[in-house]
Amino acid sequence: MSFIRNAWYVACWSSQVTADAMFPRRLLDEPVVFYRKKNGDVAALQDRCPHRFIPLSLGKIKNDAVECAYHGLQFDCSGKCVKNPHGDGKIPAAAKVRSYPVAEKHGMIWIWMGEREHDVSLIPDYSALDKESGYLTSTGGYIHIKSNYELMAENLLDLSHITYLHDGLLGSPEQVGADQVVKEVGNSIHCNRWMPNISVPGIFDMLFRRDGKPVDMWTNMEWIPPSCFRLDSGVQAPGGARADHGWYYGIHILTPETATTTHYHFAAAMPSGTRLTSEESAKFAEMRRYAFLEQDTPILNAQQAALGNANFWDMKPVLLTIDAGPVKMRRALERLLKEDQA
Ligand code: FES
Ligand SMILES: [Fe+2]
Structure with a gap:
């Protein structure tokens, strides 16, 4: 499978790359290792030594460079070999690894794996996650x-499944x-659902009125390519208007690991008027984690197992009205x- 390469992908949460430790992760089917330089900036290198191909992440960080665990070649954060401890110490021209542009924004480490010039301003706006935003x-x-x-x-863009899977x-x-x-x-696709006068789902009852009474509900999802x-x-109260509580922004970000596996990062931002104690905030987070891990994940895993390596369209999927967004997204991709490949 080919991936769109000239785009920003989330590699991990910023907090996952700590000082003096290497953080390996396969992204777009390439092994990458992340580490922090002395000044705190993140570096990302191809996680495969060009000598005998072992992961550099098994080695050590030495003065902002990485030393391979096997025979001690050292690579700086640009991927250049800066030390060969053997023989006359000459460095073969082929002794280098790829380095990737990275940026830290909204509490996440973003990586650009394409060959074209990267532009940090193209990172999607998740500023609701920034401390200064005032969001909870x-x-x-x-x-x-x-x-x-x-x-x-598709699962994220088409939320018709929440009626069944997250009832x-x-x-x-x-x-x-x-x-x-x-x-x-x-290039974005919006999939907006409006549901007037419905029974209130648990998570929203906690955020809003806690009386179990009917509400108007909306889920407005935006896809920003590639993922x-x-x-x-x-x-909100039926026929009413959006209050300063009772809603939140859901942040959902996917990064392909391989053709059949995905890194899924998620977060939420609630307006400052949200009336949750810290225990209730923890419960809110736990309810979402439960829905994604215990309800969505088994479905997705089973879906891929059923498809195997077959091409999605070759399987002739039945199309329903709810598929308008997902089909547009697949065509856009x-x-x-x-x-991207032109
Ligand atoms: S495998 Fe890395 S130096 Fe030999
Ligand atoms: Fe879901």
């Missing part, structure tokens, strides 16, 4: 999904009749992949 945040969510990122992306927690039965609007804005999502989701 829950961050650091991570799940390893054993499915292709496109299958997981009582994030969804409720009357949502099935939601009014769904799909629109394309530039970032922003959700505005919440409830095909187009963007062609442009």
